[in-house]
Amino acid sequence: MGLDLLTYLFVGLSFALYIGIAIWSRAGSTQEFYIAGGGVHPAANGMATAADWMSAASFISLAGIVSFAGYDASGYLMGWTGGYVILAMLLAPYLRKFGKFTVPDFIGDRYYSNTARTIAVICVIFISFTYIAGQMRGTGIVFSRFLHVSIDWGVLIGMVIVFFYAVLGGMKGITYTQVAQYCILIFAYTVPAVFLVMQVTGHILPQTGLGATVQESVNPIWAGKPVLVVLDEVVQELGFHEYTAGSRSTLDTFFITAALMAGTAGLPHVIVRFFTVPSVRDARASAAWALMFIAVLYLTVPAVGAIGQLNLINTINGQEGEGTDYTAMPQWFKNWEQSGLIAWNDRNGDNKVQYASGEAFVGGKPELTDDYGDLGQRLTLNPIIDSAVAPGFDPSQQPYANEVFVDRDIMVLANPEIAQLPEWVVALVAAGAIAAALSTAAGLLLVISTAISHDLLKKTLLPEINERQELVAARMASVAAIFISGYFGLNPPDYVAATVALAFGLAAASFFPVIVMGIFFKRINKQGAIAGMLVGLISTLAYIIYFKFLGGATEDLILGISPEGFGALGMMMNFVVAFLVSYSTPEPPEEIQAMVDHIRIPRGAEAAQEH
Amino acid sequence: MKQEQAAAYWRENIEPILRYLIIWFVVSYGCGILFVDELNKIHFFGFKMGFWFAQQGSIFVFLVLLVMYARNMNKLDKKYDVDE
Known part of the structure; x- marks a missing residue:
């Protein structure tokens, strides 16, 4: 059976399963639509949370970032797992x-203010949309690559699928669908990882395989040395910084990690998961289960990244490290050239492909044409500069200038092909990547529709609507959200990575502090919370827009903190402002303080409900 | 539940959380970021220790912390008779 047929089969079977579950568990009431009646087992909820959480970013991009940045990517690994510790505790x-049902519900009630609730709704919508655009794009990339359709069709197919199970099923449908999706995505991630690690080190477990020694069959020069030692030596010979040590400042790494951690704990679609368990006890258990299921993937990522990089260097530069004739390059290299995510620029004109530090193309990205050169390589419009005058190329640091553009995001998808694994493994990765993107997209859509129908309409603008109308509004909001996010999938903002960082920074700077203060500090009042949220939100937004989109110079960065890490500073300002304002205004009413006392004691937690 | 008892429960609830968060901070921000260069001088099983903490070790510790937290809190709930 060919690769295409296998991919159709795997993706088709997994879809049939998701849609089947969605139909089987159609939601009847508003409560079921939002939170599955509060009757989901902690392990199932943990699995669904893990699927919700691990999006196209975790499945497709993360190992790629680790692979090309080495230690500098550690903030993503620690941030996206460590956030669960603060979330749970x-x-x-x-x-x-x-x-209650939603995060704006909590903020609106705890701070006895519809203004606070409305600001929270705006934050929810903004965070969720920036996040979901990337998912739609991710689905589109996988569809177009494996089903040989254009990326626009890929995005449209994804929209239809999300529509079916998110809009018809609601949360209950999503919970069980996401359990299925977790199983598929984790299988699809770990199987190729095990193959990869076995091939290179002879170890079975990717977690320990990362510390194992390279086998002679991979490259005799590297034989007998640990993977990370080889990688450190090889990347430095090619002019990169040491793989296991960073090039970022310690302070910047610290802030990025903090922003991602607090952002994780403040993401509305993750928090809402903890409303779906029957008791407080189960909420604690759910968090532990969720992190366990997430850790299965996250502990595999470092091995996939490191070994993927080693394989990439070995395949392109060859065992002698002198480059490989273009005509002898394997098929995967040419396939990805077709999709425009790999490109070659023969700088020294030796007809060999060579990979090293530095930009392969003037301006970074290749501007592709539909024309092909004498050897069959795809041609670009970028000006050709030979390696002797290539900017930043120092012959004393590296043997040749870089000739290859590799998009980081292809690492996970291309890995099985680079390692020449069986076709069914490649097909499996496609099904897993789609599961990851769709599960998160569906969870986010639900949060957006709930924010609009419940928090904005029912609680603020149209309090007289009944349950039936609210459910209709929720479904209509889902449909509208699918169209809007589909639009962003078709016309993505320039930098998808930038928008994802935006979502985390905003969650860290806006929600996280006011929720924590709402629980742990009774004295924080309406004025403090509103001021804190606004300061955190606006400062973070302004910083990111200035440096990411308006071309702010890197010398102007405050303390050298990159925009991805600014959410942590925004969070601190939120805390400080909220305290200062609260202590200079009247304390919250008696009944609010009683409510805070009430939520601190586990007993008496009823199923989430309207009051 | 009486006021003093609720206050005592809350104090005993905060105390382990602070303890766990100190460990959480030390393994991630401490071992993985602030002291990573010093720890990288220690090698074990093909890893540099700081790098290992930053990419794998901290995640293992996070997991252990969450399991301990869930278990200890359930015990505390029983002690104060506020369990469900």
């Missing part, structure tokens, strides 16, 4: 006891 049990 500082937020989840208390929000569960609070027992």
Whole structure:
């Protein structure tokens, strides 16, 4: 059976499963639509949370970032897992006891203010949309690569699928669909990883395989040395910085990690998961289960990244490290050239492909044409500069100038092909990547539709609508959200990575502090919370827009903190402002303080409900 | 539940959380970021220790912390008779 047929089969079977589950568990009431009636087992909820959480970014991009940045990518690994520790200890049990549907519900009630609620709704919508655009794009890339359709068709197919199970099923449908999606995505991630690690080191477990020694069959020169030692030596010979040591400043790494951690704990679609368990006890258990299921993937990522990089260098530069004739390059290299995510620029004119540090093309990205050169390589419009005058090329640091553009995002998808694994493994990765993107997209859509129908309409603008109308509004909001996110999938903002960082920074700077203060500090009042949220939100937004989109110079960065890490500073300002304002204004009403006392005690948590 | 008892429960609830968060901070920000260069001088099983903490070790510790937290809190709930 060919690769295409296998891919159709795997993706088709997994879709049939998701849609089947969605139909089987159609939601009847508003409560079921939002939170599955509060009757989901902690392990199932943990698995669904893990699927919700691990999006196209974790499945497709993360190993690629690790692979090309080495230690510098550690903030993503620690941030996206460490966030669960603060989520579980500082937020989840208390929000569960609070027992409402959404994050704006908590903020609106705790700070007795519809202004606070509305600001929260705006934050939810903004965070969720920036996040979902990337998912739609991710689905589109996978579809177009494996089903040989254009990327626009890929995005449209994804929209239809998301529509079916998110809009018809609601949360209950999503919970069980996401359990299925977790199983598929984790299988699809670990199987190729095990193959890869076995091939290179002879170890079975990717977690320990990262510390194992390279086998002679890979490259006799490297034989007998640990993977990371080889990688450190090889990348430095090619002019890169040491793989296991960073090039970022310690302070910047610190802030990025903090922003990603607090952002994780403040993401509305993750928090809402903890409303779906029956008790406070189960909320704590769910968080532990969720992190365990997430860790299965995250502990595999470092090995996939490191060994992927080693394989890439070995395949392109050859065992002698002198480059490989273009005509002798394997098929995967040419396939990805077709999709424009790999490109070759023969700078020294030796007809060999060589990979090293530096930009292969003037301006970074190749501007592709539909024309092909004498050897069959895809031609670009970028000006050709030979390696002797290539900017930043120092012959004393590296043997040749870089000739290859590799998009980081292809690492996970291309890995099985680079390692020449069986075709069914390649097909499996496609099904897993789609599961990852769709599960997160569906969870986010639900959060957006709930924010609009419940928080904005029912609680603020049209309090007289009944349950039936609210459910209709929720479904209409989902449909509208699918169209808007589909539009962003078709016309992505320039930098998808930038928008994802935006989502995390905003969640860290806006939600996280006011929720924590709402639980742990009774004295924080309406004025403090509103001021804190606004300061955190606006400062972070302004910083990111200035440096990411308006071309702010890197010398102007405050303390050298990159825009991805600014959310941590925004968070600190949020805390400080909220305290200062709260202590100079009247304390919150008696009943609010009683409510805070109430959510601190586990007993008496009822199923989430309207009051 | 009486006021003093609720206050005592809350104090005993905060205390382990602070302890766990100190460990959380030390393994991630401490071992993985601030002291990574010093720890990288220690090698074990093909890893540099700081790098290992930053990419794998901290995640293992996070998991252990969450399991301990869930278990200890359940015990505390029983002690104060606030369990469900």
